[in-house]
Amino acid sequence: MWNWKNLQALVPPPGAEVDFTACLDAFPSLKLAKTTPQDPVYHAEGDVWTHTQMVVRALLEDAHYMQITAQERETVFFAALLHDVAKCSTTVVGDDGRIAQPGHSRRGAVDARIALWEAGAPVLQREDICRLIAVHQVPFFAFAESRCGHSPEFIVRELSWQVDVHLLCMLARADIVGRICPDVEGVLVNIDLVREMAEEEGCLRTPRAFASAETAVRYFHGAQLHPDYALHEEWGSDVVLMCGLPASGKNTWVASHCADWPVVSFDDARAELGLRHGQNDGAVAHRAIDKAKGLLRDKRRFVWNATHLSRQMRGKSLDLCLDYGATVRLVHLEASKAELLARNSKRDTTLTNAALLGMLHKWEVPLPTEAHALELLVNHN
Incomplete structure (x- = not known):
């Protein structure tokens, strides 16, 4: 190896x-x-x-x-x-x-x-x-x-x-x-x-400068504007959007950094509905999204804790947050293969290690253009 x-x-x-x-x-x-x-x-x-x-x-x-x-x-x-x-x-x-x-x-x-x-x-x-x-x-x-x-x-x-x-x-x-x-x-x-x-454009070796993070996010999501002129910002929720493979340490990170924030979680929704992993995902998503919409309407800060592994799946949550004028910070967590499989084996979960490794082929790490801020973190705990 x-x-x-x-x-x-x-x-x-x-x-x-x-x-x-x-x-x-x-x-x-x-x-x-x-x-x-x-x-x-x-x-x-x-x-x-x-x-x-x-x-x-x-x-x-x-x-x-x-x-x-x-x-x-x-x-x-x-x-x-x-x-x-x-x-x-x-x-x-x-x-x-x-x-x-x-x-x-x-x-x-x-x-x-x-x-x-x-x-x-x-x-x-x-x-x-x-x-x-x-x-x-x-x-x-x-x-x-x-x-x-x-x-x-x-x-x-x-x-x-x-x-x-x-x-x-x-x-x-x-x-x-x-x-x-x-x-x-x-x-x-x-x-x-x-x-x-x-x-x-002054961006051969560094990102093109924008007047604000909000201006950049809206521009890369299709708004017709110029990078040098700041877009008026509507106040909305502060959202931390978690992403990463199962067992990468997302729950631990949330508990350490956003302990008093409301959490939207597909896993929590699945548990509330009494469903196993992969069972009736539509009902699970509906329950979690409804909770997110309520928090966004109230302009409350919250954590959206999910794998959000592919850009397509992440995009659905991001688009919803941005539609409500939220400021979104993407936090991507990962661990080594050995750590990941060892943690998953010890968790109370229906997700097998073989199924977890199968998810790797959908693993698209977030890009800086997707949200207002991005952190790529390795969890060694």
């Missing part, structure tokens, strides 16, 4: 070679890349592993790679090595015979998160890696005809709150150089435009 210190030794200093055999040993899922095909139009070089090696080599040849810190080299190296790790599990062949891997970036971020979590990677650096993987192709299309209706300005500002745009541009450049496909130069122009806009 590889630990984080062993993984760090895989990262070559400028001018050194990569030990790809050791990389495959460290991340066994990458071995599937050797037999994972790609669309020959955009990847005439062949399988995913061939492409991955070309990307990593292109990254190491980038002049910027020689200028960044050792930790930044680790971050962008692992992002490059794992950027297509989920192509093996997302490959589809259309009726026309064309190969595609829809959603591989987002799925790859989850797969990389699990592998790096098991190796004990520092949480903040791990998330830097995973966020780069999740958006590694966005610079290809930010200045092309928009696929999602957002302007290039919005895309660059949002990226700056999620990743280091300088590292992202390095990764995207390596991704397009490390393949055989048409219009490489056109894509490189788009990547350069992303870099230039980030420099103009």
Whole structure:
């Protein structure tokens, strides 16, 4: 079993070679890349592993790679090595015979998160890696005809709150150089435009400045406003929205930091209804949401204590809070695999360790753009 210190030794200093055999040993899922095909139009070089090696080599040849810190080299190296790790599990062949891997970036971020979590990677650096993987192709299309209706300005500002745009541009450049496909130069122009806009906006290496946290939250949730002009804030509830795997220590954290706050909890609602885990989740959600709505109407502070593991599930609770004008602080808790399973085995719960580990594939750690504040904490208690 590889630990984080062993993984760090895989990262070559400028001018050194990569030990790809050791990389495959460290991340066994990458071995599937050797037999994972790609669309020959955009990847005439062949399988995913061939492409991955070309990307990593292109990254190491980038002049910027020689200028960044050792930790930044680790971050962008692992992002490059794992950027297509989920192509093996997302490959589809259309009726026309064309190969595609829809959603591989987002799925790859989850797969990389699990592998790096098991190796004990520092949480903040791990998330830097995973966020780069999740958006590694966005610079290809930010200045092309928009696929999602957002302007290039919005895309660059949002990226700056999620990743280091300088590292992202390095990764995207390596991704397009490390393949055989048409219009490489056109894509490189788009990547350069992303870099230039980030420099103009003052957010190449730091998040784009906003007049207030409320302005930023509303902007990233779709409000038509300018970052430099503060949005009028309506007073509402202060909400702490917990998230994290079961047994990660959420209840303990709430008891220590918000002891006198009302708590909205799906687990409490389930217990009140006399239901087992996974039984009649609709009734459980209805009971918890009704309690949250009452607290929001009264503008009372409270804790929403739930796993909120995926962005989709978290978004439902966040949207409700924001609709009532609440100020939301996201607190994400986690523990090591060994600690998590040991705690869960001792809990009075119907959730088995096997079922808990199955939840990992939905584990999307919150982004700073989701709420007014975000804390990523590791619970060692």
